[in-house]
Amino acid sequence: MSVIRSAIQWEQAAEGIWRGVVGVPEAVTPLTVSPPSPRREALAALGDAPFPLPQEQVVATVGAGRIVLRLPLGESDRLYGFGLQFLRMNHRGRTRCLRVNSDPVVDTGETHAPLPFWVSSAGYAVLIDTARVLTVYAGSAVRLDSERPPKLKNRGYDEDWAATPLSDSLEAVVPGETGVAVYVFAGAGDRGDPQAAQANAMLSAVRRYNLFCGGGPLPPRWGLGFWHRVSMFASDAEVAAEADEFRQRDIPCDVIGLEPGWHSHCYPTSFEWDAARFPDPAGFVRGLTEKGFRINVWEHPYVSPASPLYEPLLPYAGSHTVWGGLAPDYADPRAASILAEHHRERHVGLGVAGYKLDEVDGSELTGSSWMFPAHASFPSGLDGERMRQLYGVLLQRLTAGLFRERDRRTYGLVRASNAGAVSSPYALYTDLYDSRQFVRALCNSGFGGLLWSPEVREAQTDEAYVRRLQIACLSPLAMMNAWASGQRPWSYPGAEAAVRAAIRLRMRLMPYLYSAFARYREDGTPPFRAMALETGYPFERLGPEAAGFDSTAAPYGLYGEDRSIDDQYMMGDSVLVAPLFPGERSRAITLPAGDWYEFETGASFPGGRTIEYAAPLERVPMFVRDGGIVPLMPSLPHAPKAGDRVPLEIRVYGKAPGVFRLYDDDGETFAFERGHCRWTTLRSDGTSEPLSGGGEAYAYGELIWRHMGDPSSASAF
Template identity: 45%
Template sequence: MKIKRLISIVACWLALYTASGQIQWKQVEPGVWKGMVGKPEAYSLLGVSGAAPLKEGFKLLPEVGLPAMASGVVSRIEAGKAMLRLPLRKEEQLYGFGLNFQTVHQRGKILNLHVDHYGGKDTGRTHAPVPFYVSSAGYGVFINSARYLTVYAGSAARKDSPEKPVAKDRNTDKSWSSQQYSDAVEILIPAEGVEIYLFAGPTPLDVIRRYNLLCGGGTLPPRWGLGFTQRTQKLYDAVQVEKEAEEFEEKGYPLDFIGLEPGWQSKAYPCSFEWDKGRFPDAEAFVGRMRKKGVRINLWTNPYVSPASGIYKDMYPYSGSHTVWCGIVPDWGMEQARRIWTDKLEKEHITIGVSGYKIDEVDGYDRYIWPDVATFPSGLSAEQLRQTYGLWVQRITADIYKKHNQRTFGLVRASNGGGNSFPYVLYNDYYSHRDFITALVNSGFCGVLWTPEVRSSKSAEDWLRRFQSVVFSPMAMINAWASGTKPWTFPEVAEQVREYALLRMQMIPYWYSEFAKYHFEGTPPFRAMNLEPGFESGRATYKEEVKNKNLEDNPYLEAVGKEVKDQYMAGEYLLVAPMFERETQRTVVLPKGNWYDFYTGEYAGNGEVITVKPGLDRIPVYVKDGAIIPMMEPKLHAPKAGEKINLEIRHYGMAESSYRLYDDDGETFNYENGAYSWRSVTVSRTPEGKLKGNIGRAKKGYPDNIGKVTWRFMTN
């Protein structure tokens, strides 16, 4: 009966869209299929990113067939626009559609996927409006279009749908809802065709792995990128920067790279890309002195060219019709523009030792970015460049470092589909701690990295809570460009801040291994609880609740899905549950299986909701049974290439287990030629029933940066 019912539904679906009809699917990688609708545009997200699939990673994933829903995907072309309709079952939940800040569940949303500065609501206008979504049913969809897309994510019901909703009487039926049930995702693409990719699981996490691998695998930062970074005030000069680095050293706070904000440039807003001779009279010597201190330099910029810049005249013919802050806008669709900017950055920054960039304002607001009526000499539309400008600046700068065989790690304000392998972390000017954590949760669904950066606080409590969160994120950073804050700004919590900064350094072996899995296997290092095995089973994750039943305030009794958006997984084993200002306790949802306290090794629970009161000094962190966490000594700087480190390997719980510890030189791309090693770490029981640890040897001729190894069994 189920098969007959499915055939009937598919037949009805195909009858709905007859202009173009059913899509033909071609397998392009294991578990990945591509479909063509109409005449896809040559300019696309994957084309701009230059992503090449990381084929070796696909071999690690289960064999799968084309998702069953594929036969129900239909399209039509009308008035120069492509429309897609993709089936949904009642029990499905949707995740993704870019970097959202307030919601994890996306079913029922209407989104306009549009690169922009985040404005406080999840509307689709965000820093990374990645047109990729994941279903709880174990498949994913990616739309390879550099256009503004409109998505009806199960929010619109057709009158002839085979699963159309049933009319209810609002007067008497308490189950009536203004949000009617829909059995489809519908997407409007303002182009005469588009490429669409389908990903099979079998699990949602496997879907994400395949998407990341299709886009080149996740980035593998240098080890120093996973240390601690401080961004200085905007007009600091060389003397002030060096003094700040010395303060870190004297006070015992770790520091791996310092970010210089706009004042390093002779002109900013728009930018000259040239050193200010007053504040930095000898930039090369300054960068060299900082490197000797163990601190690298990262430079803030935006790409809008000042009339005072040495490249203004050459760039002018290859720029758009409109300006940003009176600076010309390079047309990255033209090789000449890319070459001019590349030469400038390479000769004046990278060859003197600058280690990375923070690339600002490539997202929006509409009031200062170029308008959609702007024209560009490449013939690309303003819309297409808006959707891909963040991808371009990442690709251009990353390519320079690749040419020099140096890894980099920086910040950028916009990205999009295909940018998964770029060594950049997203940030913005919004400053909600809670929403920052939700963005970190969502980042794992869309192939980007996000930092809940620390900038300023009105209280020591808020300062410490924010700092605790950022330590368990892709980039541990204080951004003091405006406030001038330092880790010790609030003396009453300075020691706790120092403790967590050093913990970040101790955990570099763990973070580095987890980022290696991101690169080679596609597993996001920071991800939602919904992707954790044992989390969804038996939970009311998808039940809807009406929070506000006051008909004056909520006249249509809008229901909202219950979400877990304030805790997340960090790497293979850690569950992080941040605390927020004025909170003394919180609930933590533990997946099935035994979980233990990260700090003490004590048992915490199994598949239950617990309430914790950690005190101000602790951010709640839990580990799975059998967790193996490799940690190093609490150094003030990340290990250099070839530097031996001593390890303390921690084991939690009672289960026998294993872990794969990654090692390479930590700085170059030599790993792409096989210069890396995975060390097998195992914990097993002796005949007497005691736990015993073992670490495998590195293969002869392969990286071996591990010195003395000690074991610590956290659970007695």
């Protein structure tokens, strides 16, 4: 069993991006399933950069059934990313198992989206393009031949003994010996101020990754409205009545989601409308669409023997069933095409606007073990382990294509994803519930080109419901999911005013968010992201956290572990969101350097410090940076369409000069890719000018400027 060092063949893949190859990479990987369409112009605009690591210290060894990649780590390097992590931001010193897991309740690295991708505070990012379950020793393994070994301590006498000694390298282990490709993305920050340089360089590396993968998705405008998923047992009439009530109660809503009971058979699933609950699906979809609702339908991949797809898909099925249904091999284009043909006719052709793709993940070890096993075999040659890593991405691509071929944009939900799917119009969700984890996931999602919906299901108290809903309304996809509870946003009577305010705020922010998504597509800047990507931002709030150690309860707690700032985040370029969590009346908020202004009042707060800030139930603490510009629209019942003429309130905060690039288009089609869109430059001096596409008018009408520092200014809506 010999382990030998293997050469890495490096080549430049784009400005500031390198691809290194060990052996012969496998045929199916995240990037073969989502082949990158790099946005070359934007990458060129970011500029070139040198290889960000000592290349000779990036080492591969092959043997004993695995490939090990080793990269050097600096003493203070922090490592972010690794997909949709709920439990931690900085993974330095931890071992990460990047396996898809629908119940990631322990801090192992397993997640719904196990991206083999991380960003270093030293100013670079790394992608290991594998569908295998990667294990990354992110500075948790120390080699005997280390050139910079950790300092020796004596636990019997030294108080600073550490449970995890500082390692000088990261080791990533790929199962199998065939070969693998690794991508390195350079950062290019301001080299002056080290902290600013770190943040800028990390953001640049993230943007390079996003742009290399095609840039972010531009959802249809309605996708940024409010979503409501109804009880799985609801009939067409009940759904219609529930939708109507949103209008009656003056609560905006754009999307109604149907849960499993719309299928004639579910778990496993028929993909056919249940004749009792939905006798006239086309009429049902048409009726709601005419009232300004879009219909999103739940499905999972497992094909019931009661489905007309069962016989056609049987030849492409994996060796194991899930809930008695087939697990088709969607890596085989013939299987994909059978499903696509059915969905065209039975769903998309009827006007269904998108999908919720459930249970494309499974947990190998926790939960009820319902997923096909790792050793399952599929006709394409994939085993269950790799199929699970890719299933979510395969179904995202398959379903998104059904809309693109009709020149309609979609936006949907998916429970699993992987690297490369940056431009996929899907937000992740989970069945687990913890408000702090949900906000941490919002922070972490931005490190790896992911979108995350911290959806609401139900709550124990009015307060908890409101606080959860506020987080959802300040996220990529604002949704209530009542599949099991049958609840509605007005089910908590004491909370209805605060709930209405949160959903209306979501609608008012639509022009701001839509522009942030357009920018995600154009230059790769994630619309929701961690404070760690902000220039001049401290990485931790409280410094070393000795409290992590308890000699009886946690004998291996970490001395000296950082407390990452994982409870507040940036939404777009200017707005800092710091949600209150249930039980809180006030909270600590860390403001970056510079002046900051309350979103609602414009009151100023000097930054570069941590403040204690109180807010009543109906308010989410939000601050806007100096010079920040936020375009708002009236809280309409649903998103405007091309041809509407919606007035915008353009809020200008603080005294510094600022610029905002407002984006508009038809909100529905891919015409923007053919140049049919409009960018407008808004300046804090109250002027604006068309940047591109100035000739066409879409949804926006009058611009009403509001200088938030002016006490005489009042809200337009």
